Amino acid sequence: MSSMGAISIWTTEPEALLTMRDISKSFLGVRVLSHIGFDCRAGEVHALCGENGAGKSTLMKILSGAFPADEGTIVLDGTVRRFTHPSQARAAGIGIIHQELSLLPHRSVAENIYLGREPSRGGVVDRARMGRDARRALSRLGSTIEPQAQTGDLTIAEQQVVEIAKALAVDARVLVFDEPTAPLDVVESGKLFRVIAELRATGVAIIYISHRMREVFEIADRVTVLKDGRGMATLTAAQATPDAVIRLMVGRPISDLFPPRATRPPGAVVLQIQDGANGHLAGINLTLRAGEIMGVAGLEGSGKMELARAIFGDEPFTSGEITLLSGAAAAWSPREAVRRGVAFLPDDRKSEGLGLRQSLRDNALVVRRSLSRALALPSRGNRAPAIFDALFRKVEMRAADVDAPVGRLSGGNQQKVIVARWLAAEPRLWIVAEPTRGIDVGAKAAIYGLLRDYAESGGAVLMISSDLTEIIGESDRIAVMAGGRIVVELPPGASEEAIMAHAVHGPQVAEALA
Amino acid sequence: MAESKTWRLGLGTIAVAALACAGLHAARAQTAATNSAAVDKEFAYEQTLMSAKPIGPADKPWEQSLSTNMVDTAKYKKAPPYRVCFSNASISNPWRVVGWKVMQAEADLHKSEIASLSYADAQDKDDKQISDIRAFVTGGKCDVLIVSPHTSDALTPVVEEACKSLPVITFDRNVRTDCPVTAVRTIGGYAYGMAGANFIVENMPKGGKVLMLRTAPGIDVFETRSDAAAKVFKAAGIKPIGVEFTGADNAKTKAVVSDYLSRVGKIDAVWVDFGAMSVAVAEAFEDAGQDYPIITGEDQEDYLQKWNQEGFKGIAPTYPAYQWRTALIAALDVLQGKPVYGPDWILPQPLITSANLAQYVDPKMPPLHYATCGCETLPGYPERWGGKK
Amino acid sequence: MTRGLASLRRINPTILVFVVLLAAICWMSPLYRTPAGLLSLLQRAAPVVILSCGQSFVLIAGGFDLASGSLITLVVVACALITGGDAGWTWVALLASYGIGAAVGVVNGVIVARGKVPSIIATLGTLLSVKGIAMMWSGGAPGGYLPANLRFFGRYVWRHVPLVGRFPVAVVVLIISIAIMAWLMHGTNFGRLLLMIGDNPRAAELAGAPVRRFRMLTFVISALASVTAGILLGGFSGVSVDVGTGYELQAISAAVIGGVVLLGGQGSMLGAVFGGLTLYALFTLLNLVGFPEPMRVAVQGIILIAAAALSARRGRRI
Amino acid sequence: MSGAAIPRGGLAKFRLPLALVICAAVVYAATALGTAQGEQLSWSGVMGLLQRMVALGIVAVGQTLVLLVGSIDLSVANLISVSAVIASHVMNGNTDAIALGVLAAIAIGILVGAVNGVLVAKLKVSPLIATLGVGLVLQGVLTTSYETLAGSVPASFRVLAYGRVAGLPLAILLLIVVVALAGFVLARTAAGYRLYGVGGNVQTARLAGIRTDRFIIGAHIAASVTAAISGLYLASWLGAGTPWVGRDGGYDLDSIAVVVIGGTLLSGGRGGVAGTIAGVFVFATIDAVFNMLQIDPFLGQVLRGVIVVGAVASYTIRTKAHVA
Known part of the structure; x- marks a missing residue:
């Protein structure tokens, strides 16, 4: 670690464990961070808020040593640090739980937790100790995951727990949680918050990034708001009202995220499923009409994603009667579904939604092209940019450079490209996941x-x-799933508590209640 | 910054590699002319063999020999039928394919004596051939072992091993040990190489341009052929305009010759170390709209037929495919206790000239057939070799 | 950076390299300064260029086709055996060749798209099998010549053509092949979707693209291109058993030199064409310079690495 | 990617290799008995079979490491030739020069591996192209300089390939040592664990503080060293190196095929040497069985292709994800 200059300096806030000051960073001449600074004390949860592209992740990547800052200093425990490789940041006691799960699916849980810092003697891994330590680390998080289990077999929520255990295993003094609850349901999130509280009690400095405002207000001691690569303000928990934070984030207050509900009564039946079942699902009965938005809630592993995939034909139903627009539709493929007017917005944009190196245009036209004749000229959007303009106006997006690779866009704009793709195909039924x-x-x-x-x-x-x-804000009806079944259908505006009760207690209790 | 540094590092590596290549190439040029005394001796020896008269039946060159020494094989005598095992380097080129069919046809002649002809193909892999031979020896199902080695040095120890348990016959390439009962071979590469070169020297106008085409470097049989030709040309004061490796690939041969034609305008003779390229050479001249030069070749039918048809000046030294018959005949003789020529059974190596071309050329045979197969009287001729009746 | 410079960057660098090589070739040999000379260069480069274009379809969709060299051998052997030198059978042989090609392509495609075998292994398997079939069918040495009207495509040169003098038939075949493949890649939904499939097959599938069928088709296109290349090669140089050996790696090299990115999602027919031309021009130049033959292999290796390193460097700029 | 039904954990991860070995062994034994060649089942028959594995087996172990780290090495075939030729040139029949010859071959291996690794890890050249290119350079250098480098190994060096210890051929011991060493490193050491990490996901490994470039370069060096050892073994087995020994042996594509047949993912991060060695065993038995059955070599080639594809397909066919 000789490359780290260690200069003792006098800090203005002696109690801060970590201070990032005046950090600037440019990529390809575009400035993404401009003189950002904030500090975090030991035993504090400091939330970073900001829209996508505000610079939160970039700032954390600089802290983790993924790449260096152009300007500015990182002061850890009174010492100026400069990290050029993640190993240096780790050695300095900075642990990060990344937004995207970064586990090795073919390795065991223990091997993942201790990747890069395996307990070993003379290079030989002490596997018994590793297993013991992993079990202890997991139980500290209230988890009973088997350390020898293959990570790829775990649910996403379990994997998130492993990811957290992995970060904790560094004996971190500073822990960064980057959107840790994105794949978690309410119960799992609750467990995580208890862990964070414990960590705070032991004097760890915690930096917490989330888009879920409710969480931020629940656990943060202070909130720093970023916008367009600049630090807007740092607020204490008392100052940080939802309105204040959102106004700082987006520059204007948002009274209501959700549009008003359906004005017309639902129309003809679009989708009807009777006794649909496959390896993951059982006894699915569902009717969906034109003009409706039906929300499907459920914990991780409740089968809600499997339901989406079954209807879309990705992992189709193996039994039951499925009628789509008055035609039978059993055991089909995504392609067949798309041709019959079904659209699907996948939950994992990068791995299931986009060709990141392809242009915005090619990504937005992929459905139209798939539906057109293979040997026809590439879909007319190519020749008539007007269609594009209309489409992008609809998704409130500036089609500044339709020929640039879509990988350069922010997450929100990427999502809009996928939305535009399906709007262009004019589907009858739209399955949207997360x-x-x-x-x-x-x-x-x-x-x-x-x-x-x-x-x-x-x-x-x-x-x-x-x-x-x-779910509550957008849906006209709410289906709650558990154990691969739809356990209840609730009216719009049902309370969170009601949804959770059904989701947690599963079909038996739901039946008992009925 | 770091990126451009590694970039430079990479380019540097490539540059060093390129320099190393160039250096090694220069070194090679220097050592090419070593061992000339041994070469001269072998050269002279093969020259005398070419004009010597072989013993044995005149109409059966595969039973003839230029070496008169016989080996006693009484100790190998056994009662028929025999289990013959054959470890072959490969059948990856037409000569070997023709030869393997010749051996099988020869075996058909001896149905009563041969119980089985077990075959192992090494697919041009030395290490597989070693294992193949060992498996034959271990298997204990062989009365005699015929080996056509892929590489002489590599196969020597395992052949020595095999000699301890059963009689061994080698042919085509041989091994560096005397332990086999006999090693069937032809006169040699020097004789082959000098025949074509001599013909060029005698027939080419003075000051004519010669192009030498070679298959690949480092293979013994081709090295001796080109060494001999180079020696003949040097003695005649001819400096070839180029020596090129073509990998015996027709398209490449044609491209190389065309490029030479475009570079030097006119070529008077093309010497090849392997007859498979000769027709491609002729076609390059056709396509360039030029007259045929002297083109040397081999007894492959496509060349013979082209030569016969177009009437250019040609000559075909041979590497007779009838040695595949000889190997099996020798194996059976050994088991019958008959003395055989040995330790070297040197077969005659016919030279095809315009005078005796008619005797070899046969339009009914396929282009990749070899005229010195000695198979005209064998069962299944000509269909077995793809010919028409 | 000025706009002019930026647009210069977009030009495929392979074209510049090719122009430089061509200039060097012309400087070395007066023959290539004439239209007829350049056309004969094109004639000889045609098989590699066609192969490189066909291979690019597979590469762009994310796969490899190692079986193309073996298929060339099989085609030449098949033509020789079917016609047996008889011109009357030429059309049968041509039809049969394309039929064989399509079958090999479908087999490759099914193994990869349905059997989920990585294409490098799948086509390695078919490489062995196709070569083996060619050898079995011919018994190791094909009997029979290719009739003149079959060799016409690869060998014949029209003379006394206005303006250029001599015009090889192979160049016409080359132009038609490139036109068809460029249209498929750049002028159809199929081609545009291939890029998406190569970039992210899962995303393409969930957007309704027929991923498996299109992947399969890329192997068929590559195989049909190999058949065309085989007919040209057999026509140019006649029958031999190892006529196709090594062409699969040449085709992949040419495509990479032309900027096609391995594992898919990026590439163009223009690049593939100039990649093939560059590779052939390089061989020709080294030949003209009198560079020792074995070292040409080494030079090919260095060029290949340099091209891939360059495109990796450009790729990182995105 | 996780769709292939590979059992996991403990002994279970040897299930696929074991199944391959048992299948191959049963076919071999049945053929030997069915064709009345029971001698092939004797000690020396089996040792002969195992010796077929040595050259491919050693280099396949190295190939396993490169594939595990997410790269690939097509230069091994030519490197085997280079190593064999250099070793026999340096030794040149001289017993005293054995150590020097071995050192020279290994040193060349390290150098070539480092070049491969730097091209892949630092210059981000596609590993297929980088190693193909390096292989071509080696081939060019070798064919150009072969005459300069002629030589042969001394008889005492040939003990490596022909010697026996307690009835067990030394060569097989050598293979066992190489396999055991690689197996130990992969399964027991931190370096092995991290290698899987780098192959599984470079980004993950990097964020876990692993110097990923070093592992990629290291795996390439290891692969090249195994190729050099294979070359040394072949020089010992064949008496002299030839410039075509590696290429004719098809060690590049064969080594990749056996690794994949053994269950290692081409994309890296999963697999191991046990599977590889099972794959090598399958290849060795194919050769031996075809010989016993007297299968026409051309038909043999067709069947080999079918077996390679079939073996891999038998467990990839259930994969849900797209593969290319």
Whole structure:
């Protein structure tokens, strides 16, 4: 670690464990961070808020040593540090739980937790000790995951727990949580907050990044708001009201994210499922009409994603009767579904939604092209940019450079490209999974509006989400899933408590209640 | 910054590699002319063999020999039928394919004596051939072992091993040990190489341009052929305009010759170390709209037929495929206790000239057939070799 | 950076390299200064260029086709055996060749798209099998010549053509092949979707693209290109058993030199064409310079690495 | 990617290799008995079979490491030739020069591996192209300089390939040592764990503080060293190195095929040497069985292709994800 200059300096805030000061960073001549600074004390939860592209992740990547800052200093425990490789940041006691899960699916849980710092003697790994330590670290998080289990077999929520255990295993003095609850349901999130509270009690400095405002206000001691690569303000918990934070983030108050509910009574039946079942699902009965948005809630592993995939034909139903627009639709493929007017917004944008190196245009036209004749000229959007302009106006996006690779766009804009792709195909049924995961408030509002417009114009929406605010705010009806079944259907505006009760207690209790 | 540094590092590595290549190439040029005394001796020896008269039946060159020494094989005598095992380097080129069919046809002649002809193909892999031979020896199902080695040095120890348990016959390439009962071979590469070169020297106008085409460097048989030709040309004061490796690939041969034609305008003779390229050479001249030069070749039918048809000046030294018959005949003789020529059974190596071309050329045979197969009287001729009746 | 410079950057650098090589070739040899000379260079480069274009379809969709060299051998052997030198059978042989090609392509495609075998392994398997079939069918040495009207495509040169003098038939075949493949890649939904499939097959599938069928088709296109290349090669140089050996790596090299990115998602027919031309021009130049043959292999290796390093460097700029 | 049904944890991870070995062994034994060649099941018959594995086995171990780290090495075939030629040139029949010859071959291996690794890890050249290119350079240098480098190994060096210890051929011991060493490193050491990490996900490994470039370069060096050892073994087995020994042996594509047949992912992060050695065993038995059955070599080639594809397909076919 000789490359780290260690200069003792006098700090203005002696109690701060970590201070990032005046940090600037440019990529390809575009300034993404401009003189940002904040500090975090030992035993404090400091939240970073900001829309996508505000610079939160970039700032944390600089802290983790993924790449260096152009300007500015990092002071840790009174010492100026400069990290050029993540190993240096780790050695200095900085642990990060990344937004995207970064576990090795083919390795065991213990091997993942101790990757890069395996307990070893003379290079030989002490596997017994590693297993013991892993079990202890996991139980500290209230988890009973088997350390020898293969990580790829775990649910996303369990993997998130492993990810946290991995960060804790560094004996970190500073812990960064970057959107840790994105894949977690309410119960799992609750467990995580208890762990964070414990860590805070032991004197760890915690930096917490989340788009879920409710969480931020629940656990943060202070909140720093970023916008467009600049630090707007640092507020104490008392000062940080939702309105104040959101105004700082987006520059204007947002009275209501959600558009008003359906104005017309639902129309013709679009989708009807009777006794649908496959390896993950059982006894699914569901009717969806034109003009409706149906929300599907449930914990991780409740089968809500599997339901989406079954209807879309990705992992189709193996039994039951499925009728789509009055035609039978059993055991089909995504392609067949798309041709029959079904659209699907996947929950994982990067791995299931986009060709990151392809242009915005190619990504937005992929559905139209898939539906057109293979040997026809590439879809007319190529020749008529007007269609594009109209489309992008609809998704409130500036089609500044339609020929630039889509990988350069922010998460929110990427999501809008996928939305535009499906709007262009004019589907009859739209399955959306976690439509606003990891995108900022502004983009969220836009997408809620688009979904409602789509329903109003005669489409049917099935919205799978782990975000209960979203389920409650957007849905006309709410289906709650548990154990691969739909356990209850609730009216719009049902309370979070009601949804959770069904989701947690599963089909038996739900039946008992009925 | 760091990026451009590694970039430079990479370019540097490449540059060093390129320099190393160039250096090694220069070093090679220096050592090419070593060992000339041994070469001269072998050269002279093969020259005398070419004009010597072989013993044995005149109409069966595969039973003839230029070495008169016989080996006693009484100790190997056994009662028929025999289990013959054959470890072959490969059948990856037409000569070997023709030869393997010749051996199988020869075996058909001896149905009563041969119980089985077990075959192992090494697919041009030395290490597989070693294992193949060991498996034959271990298997205990062989009365005699015929080996056509892929590489002489590599196969020597395992052949020595095999000699301890059963009689061994080698042919085509041989091994560096005397332990086999006999090693069937032809006169050699020097004789092959000098025949074509001599013909060029005698027939080419003075000051003519010669292009030498070679298959690949480092392979013994091709090295001796080109060494001999180079020696002949040097003695005649001819400096070839180029020596090129073509990998015996037709398209490449044609491209190389065309490029030479475009560079030097006219070529008077093309010497090849392997007859498979000769027709491609002829076609390059056709396509360039030029007259045929002297083109040396081999007994492959496509060349013979082209030569016969177009009437250019040609000559075909041979590497007779009838040695595949000889190997099996020798194996059976050994088991019957008959003395065989040995330790070297040197077969005659016919030279095809315009005078005796008619005797070899046969339009009914396929282009990749070898005229010195000695198979005309074997069962299944000509269909077995893809010919028409 | 000025706009002019930026647009210069967009030009495929392979074209510049090719122009430089061509200039060097012309400087070395007067023959290539004439249209007829350049056309004969094109004639000889045609098989590699066609192969490189066909291979690019597979590469862009994320796979590899190692079986193309073996397929060339099989085609030449098949033509020789079917016609047996008889011109009357030429059309049958041509039809049969394309039929064989399509079958090999479908087999490759099915193994990769349905069997989920990584294409490098799948086509390695078909490489062995196709070569083996060619050898079995011919018994190791094909009997029979290719009739003149079959060799016409690869070998014949029209003389006394106005303006250029001599015009090889192979160049016409080359132009038609490139036109068809460029249209498929750049003028159809199929081609645009291939890029998406190569970049992210899962995303393409969930957007309704027929991923498996298109992937399969790329192997068929590559195989048909190999058949065309085989007919040209057999026509140019006649029958031999190892006529196709090594062409699969040449085709991949050419595509990479032309800026096609391995594992998919990036590449163009223009690049593939100039990649093939560059590779062939390089061989020709080294030949003209009198560079020792074995070292040409080494130079090919260095050029290949440099091209890939360059495109990796450009790629990182995004 | 996780769709392939590979059992996990403890002994279970040897299930696939074990199944391959048992299948191959049963076919071998059945063929030997069915064709009345029971001698092939004797000690020396089996040792002969195992010796077929040595050259491919050693280099396949190295190939396993490179594939695990998410790279690939196509230069091994030519490097084997280079090593064999250099070793026999340096030794040149001289017993005293054995150590020097071995050192020279290993040193060349390290150098070539480092070049491969730097090209892949630092210059971000696609590993297929980088190693193909390096292989071509080696081939060019070798064919150009072969005459300069002629030589042969001394008889005492040939003990490596032909010697026996307690009836067990030394060569097989050598293979066992190489396999055991690589297996130990992968399964027991921190370096092995991190290698899997780098192959599984470079970004993850980097964020876990692992110097990923070093592992990629290290794996390439290890692979090249195994290729050099294979070359030394072949020089000992064949008496002299030839410039075509590696290429004719098809060690580049064969080594990749056996590793993949053994269950290692081409994309890295999963697999191990046990599977690889099982794959090598399968290849060795194919050769031996075809010989016993007297299968026409061309038909043999067709069947080999079918077996390679079939073996891999048998467990990839259930994969849900797209593969290319």
